[in-house]
Amino acid sequence: MEEFLEIVNTFEAQTMIRLLLCVILAGFIGMEREHLKKPAGARTHMLLCISGCLVMLTGEYVSIGSEMADMTRLPAQLLSGIGFIGAGTILKDGSNIKGLTTAASLLCTTCIGLAIGAGFYLGGIIGTIVLYIVLTHSYKLYDAWDSKFISYKMSLKYKDECDIEKVQEILDKANFKIGSIKINEEKKQIIIIGKYNTIVNKNKVIADLIKKANITEIIEG
Secondary structure, three states: OHHHHHHHOOHHHHHHHHHHHHHHHHHHHHHHHHHOOOOOOHHHHHHHHHHHHHHHHHHHHHHOOOOOOOOOHHHHHHHHHHHHHHHHOOEEEOOEEEOHHHHHHHHHHHHHHHHHHOOOHHHHHHHHHHHHHHHHHHHHHHHHHHOOEEEEEEEEEEOOOOOHHHHHHHHHHOOEEEEEEEEEOOOOEEEEEEEEEOOOOHHHHHHHHHHHOOEEEEEEO
């Protein structure tokens, strides 16, 4: 048993164990991203986690027998460079930005690799579990929160001039989330699209718009 432990604790054996663990942990996270057809899947996550682990092991290897070597310098440079890969997964689709979560998961996976490479197994494993829970269950929390809001589209008509700032003030005060506002001065019409909370008294908001913002007619939908 002692001989087995001695073999396991050698630098060579630890290298193989840590790299294998990185493949398993990163593959676990990457499969979740791949299942959702995200830009970076299992292979990308595994490669980054292995890279982080190798960088940490290289720092440890260089520091063996050298008091002057600083094993933290290589990981620091890796974290600076990971931003380039993360930026490649971020896409802009109109006013929406996609890929931020995947970019963040790549950074987290790299940090897991660094933790495993440093021999901090507990931190790497717990970090993987927490990351997986966040990626798989955050949607449920968001959907539960989003279900409290109803989408709306309002067409506001006015006669002479409309106080658009007053319209925004009334909607903001009533917790109406404004997605977009389009003003058609020719037709004297304002089209507003957004969401409002189910507890909002919509009739009061409509009354306030007519009374305080010089609105003559409101058409929904």
